[in-house]
Amino acid sequence: MAKRHQQTPIFHRVVEHGDVLYFSGVVADDVSQDMKGQTAQICQKLDKLLGEVGSSKDKLLTATLFVTDMSQKPGMNEAWTAWIPAESLPTRATLGVADLGKDVLIEVVISAHR
Amino acid sequence: MAKRHQQTPIFHRVVEHGDVLYFSGVVADDVSQDMKGQTAQICQKLDKLLGEVGSSKDKLLTATLFVTDMSQKPGMNEAWTAWIPAESLPTRATLGVADLGKDVLIEVVISAHR
């Protein structure tokens, strides 16, 4: 059985199955900021979202980071490693894609456990 | 233990582990259609495939939609939300990529439970 959380017109923000939590892609609210700023915003949104479904950043399993400007990866890494304690880092893949929507530099998809 | 379904020369269409079903990427058969048409075809193929492995569209966990023309996202959303009842919508991420093969506008990767 799956439990779905936070419905929007096109997805649920989180779907829970067993004790695994799957998340929809998250982007920054203020996309006028650079990659580091956008990543930091996403981390804040994920903190809130994880808390709302009974998890936390210490329980991440995987993270897929889709970016549109690979040259700003150092700023992304700074924000990412400032957010998650080293011993809790999830798996990661960073992929340079063509388009994430106007001015969106990064979109993050995570999974976590309870 | 994993159970593999529907072998092709390069992948299995579905791999089952516990009560989670992982799916290979699915594209439309008729790629002369626009994004909405290609998405609708994919939904039909997924319906069939889900049924063949004992699941259904009400049991989707995640969906990752890779597209080559983000401007046609509204048509994609129309086909997507026409297919899945609102309360069953899975998580979703839509990524604009560079190339999915000739004339392919969208490729969908899902997971589901039994």
Add this chain to the structure above:
Amino acid sequence: MAKRHQQTPIFHRVVEHGDVLYFSGVVADDVSQDMKGQTAQICQKLDKLLGEVGSSKDKLLTATLFVTDMSQKPGMNEAWTAWIPAESLPTRATLGVADLGKDVLIEVVISAHR
């Protein structure tokens, strides 16, 4: 509970939850080679990594292949199918992305079970 393996400054190479193993993206060490050569190197690295966490190529669940030159897909398929016995092939999706880092033609993200 999750068990994390092989920490680097930005991720863990493998995160284990239940009896599922999630892997970070893997690229070739020698990126002067073509897609077939880079894919073969990745397969070798995955063999080692799978062994180190108590799994093997016969236990793959999913594979996502991000590539920057779709025209070299035949070479990628050759290396891929030479590596995995047909009956053990995981699910697969191959996506043509914009940038994986300098000269990187392919990055592979897998999951497996114990």
